[in-house]
Amino acid sequence: MFQQKKVIISCAVTGAVHTPSMSPYLPVTAEEIAESSIAAAEAGAAIIHLHARDPVTGKPDQRPEAFTPFLKTIKARCDAIVNLTTGGSPYMTVQERMQPAKVLRPEVASMNMGTMNFGLFPMLRRFKEFKHDWERPYLEGSKDLIFRNTYGDLETVLTELSANETRYEFECYDTAHLYNLAHFVERGLVKAPFFVQTVFGILGGIGTHPDDVMHMKRTADRLFGDDYRWSVLGAGASQMKIAAMAAAMGGNVRVGLEDSLWIGKGQLARSNADQVRRVRGILEGLGLEIATPAEAREILQLKG
Ligand code: KMH
Ligand code: ZN
Secondary structure, three states, X not given: OOOOOEEOEEEEOOOOOOOHHHOOOOOOOHHHHHHHHHHHHHHOOOEEEEOOEOOOOOOEOOOHHHHHHHHHHHHHHOOOEEEEOOOOOOOOOXXXXXXXXXXXXXXXXXXXXXXXXXXXXXXXXXXXXXXOOOHHHHHHHHHHOEEOOOHHHHHHHHHHHHOOOOEEXXXXXXXXXXXXXXXXXXXXXXXXXXXXXEEEOOEOEOOOOHHHHHHXXXXXXXXXXXXXXXXXXXXHHHHHHHHHHHHHOOOEEEEOOOOOOEEEOOEEOOOHHHHHHHHHHHHHHOOOEEOOHHHHHHHHOOOO
C-alpha cells in the first residue's frame, strides 16, 4: 500500500440509510445539509460525501435540483472536496442514481462496486416509531431488495462520469467488489491512483471484525499495490473502532451521520462535526496529521 504522509477524513453528511425519525440531528433540508457540511469541513473533513433529501419528509431525493441549493452554499463557504453519491438509495434505478453526478460534475462521485443485498430492516428493532409514512416500508422492504450494480451499470457510470473528469470513491463492501474493481482497472476504465472505500458492517457486506479489515486490506494490497489510496467506513457502532484500526495501518477514514448516528454507546451524535472531531482526536492521538482539502486533491489527483 502507498504510504501517505497525511490522513484524509471524509464525512458522509446524511446518506439514504437512516430515516429522520431515528435522530433529530440528521440533516434533511438544504440549509441543514449545507450548515452541517460546512461545520464538518471546519472540523477537519477534506471530503464531503453528499445525498439529498425531500425537505418535508426526509425521503432520499436524487433529482439534481435537490442538490444545487446546498452545493452552492458549501462551495461558497468552504474549500472541501465535494463527493456526490451515485448510490442514491438502493430503491432507485442506476439512471436515476447517476443524474446528480452527471449534471453537476463533482470532483468525486461514489461508485458501488457490486450487486448485493442491502439489509436496512435490522434497524426496525431499535427504532419503532416513525413520523413519516415512507420510513417503515423503506426499512421493511429491504428484506427483498436488490441493490443493483451490474457490470453494465458500472461501465455506464464509469464511462459517462469520467468524461467530466470526475474521479471516484469506490465503495467495496466485500472482497468480490475489490476483484470487480481490478477487472475495470485491467480494462483501462479506472486509472491510478484510485480511492477505495472499504465498507464494513452493512448487512449484505463483510462484517466488522479486525480480521475482516485485515482481509480487505491484504486483498487490496495484492490486487492494487501502490496504485490505490485506502479508506474505511464502519457502519453503526463500529464506526470509530474501524477508523482507528485502519488509521493505525496507514488508511484514510470516513465518518458522518450517513454511516452512524452515534457518538458513544446509546448516545446520538449531535452533528457530523462531532464525529469529525472525535475521529480527528483519535488520529492525532496516534500521531497522525490530517490532510487539508488541497492536500487531499494532490493525494487523489483530483481536477480541483
Ligand atoms: N451508505 C454507505 C454504506 C453511496 O452513496 O454511493 C455507502 C454509500 C453509498 O455511501
Ligand atoms: Zn452515500
